[in-house]
Amino acid sequence: MTLADVAKKAGVSASTASRALNGRGELSDRTRAAVADAARVLQFQPSQLARSLRTSTTHTVGFVVPDVSSPFYAAALKGAQTTLHDAGYRTLLMDCEQSAEREIEALQTLLAHRVDGLLVSTVGLDRERFEEVTGGRVPCVFFDSSIVGSGEGSVILDNHAGIELLVDHHVEHGHRRIGLLAGSPSETSGFERRAAFETAMARHAPEVAIAGIAGREWSLREGRRATLDLLSLDEPPTALVSSSVELALGGMLACRELGVRIPDDLALAAFDDAYFAELLDPPLTAVAYQPREVGEAAASLLVEAMSEDDPEARDLRFEVRLITRGSCGCTG
Amino acid sequence: MTLADVAKKAGVSASTASRALNGRGELSDRTRAAVADAARVLQFQPSQLARSLRTSTTHTVGFVVPDVSSPFYAAALKGAQTTLHDAGYRTLLMDCEQSAEREIEALQTLLAHRVDGLLVSTVGLDRERFEEVTGGRVPCVFFDSSIVGSGEGSVILDNHAGIELLVDHHVEHGHRRIGLLAGSPSETSGFERRAAFETAMARHAPEVAIAGIAGREWSLREGRRATLDLLSLDEPPTALVSSSVELALGGMLACRELGVRIPDDLALAAFDDAYFAELLDPPLTAVAYQPREVGEAAASLLVEAMSEDDPEARDLRFEVRLITRGSCGCTG
């Protein structure tokens, strides 16, 4: 079914049919109805392909993340998808599997598809490389992990405040040697949380000291390994700040293996809440936020950027809050 | 940058440039190189739009699910995306938010985009409606939830075996009144698990009886509500089979509120494993499988179907296995 078929059936020209269907121009009610009828009868679906080629706008947005199956990205995707859908955009998904090369490849594919905008959580591309690939051809909004100076906006969590909340809480519980389970150093949330940990700890020096920092990936496995490392130090930490739930879960596993009790032998608190955190053993104290909303916010920013001719970059910081449960030593 | 620009720069015609770039036809090495050079210098990215319009193949697949942010779908998406990417396909994502209307809308959008194939986990469309919308225009593979008699294949979990494993295990522990936390009755995994529960229980009758069945949605909230309902029965169950982790988590929450101890007062076991199941309090006994692999399998089936002219429908059942942990009463 093409527009031509509809036009023929309605006894008009293709251009008239197009106008009727798109409600453009002055048309007699009769022809308008005739075209609508024909379209309905033939179950006409205009080819977005042809339409896009002609109008050079695809109403499609590229979404690039390191790993869709991670709860955070899945939730952000959901939020973004919903917002984009409501604004009339489709979502083309790219999972770069934590690889910079694949991320670049993904961006190229997306550009080849002439997406109208980009939503990306970078694994840590440097600015030149990014600009070289995209050439500023389409608006791009970063979320969770950004490239400073690039793009038309970003939505990043308040990593500094979150980590500070965690550190301060441990200190209030009386801990003096605290360790950090760190994530990928090339991603914004990875290095910002690490840096935040160091400054937050510095504010409590010299009474309180960094027992150690371990981990370079966002996985449960890495959390387990890092915890094992930290616990085998000469002066092991009595409390751990985890940069993510995944890492914290790994930490819990490690403790279980070693017979280390949480929170008695080792207190634990993580950046990132999970819907099941309360049901863990022990319930995990965490810094929480709405991952879905960061996706929504990023998508909104992008929709705005796509509709303006010369959008000014807007950078959002997302608030976080502490939820105390059992793993830090709080009761109840 | 269009192909015409590249052609001009290389001093050849557009068709020659096209052939050179696509490695088709007999061309002199010189022109081939000249075109490649020009393309590189100009950073030429062929428009997939124009290409698709011409060749009427988009190398794009539509992925439709009730909720991307649910761990199962997110994992399936990941697997599918990976497999599709490796086969040269892009993934267009649609989240229908558990609504049949939105699912239809999603299918229409996808068809308007002329996707080459469909990967869908239906919320429970009836066959006529589905056929009417798609008209068999593109190959479709269902996963997790299918429409019998439609599509070119499906990948469904072995719901019957899984539930039987769960029921039998409870019975082995000596339970005589067992309840079911049920999911959406319009989805394959919802009604199959419910039916499987009834037949599995029937095999143990009359010594063992169904204490009750509650729940119509896949959410944690529903699990909590359903558990509350079942526990308030005159003859409440001593064991619960949950149709999903989410429901089970809700059940755990309900028990906690009521002061009901798991597994002492109520044993619990779920269909669906979670990577954090072991760390819950108590660790959740579950029927496990690889959600990511069901996505991969479905994608493989689809890729195959898309490359054949007259694909025969292939239906796969995915194996599951029981993992006993503390929530059923097993120790360690």
Added chain:
DNA sequence: TTGTAAGCGTTATCAC
């Protein structure tokens, strides 16, 4: 070995 021309299905510009 390479160029010309047609066409994929739309929409936009211009006549009538």
Added chain:
DNA sequence: GTGATAACGCTTACAA
């Protein structure tokens, strides 16, 4: 009001 016609950027007969 409505209809030709061109154009979007590419591929592919068919010529040369």
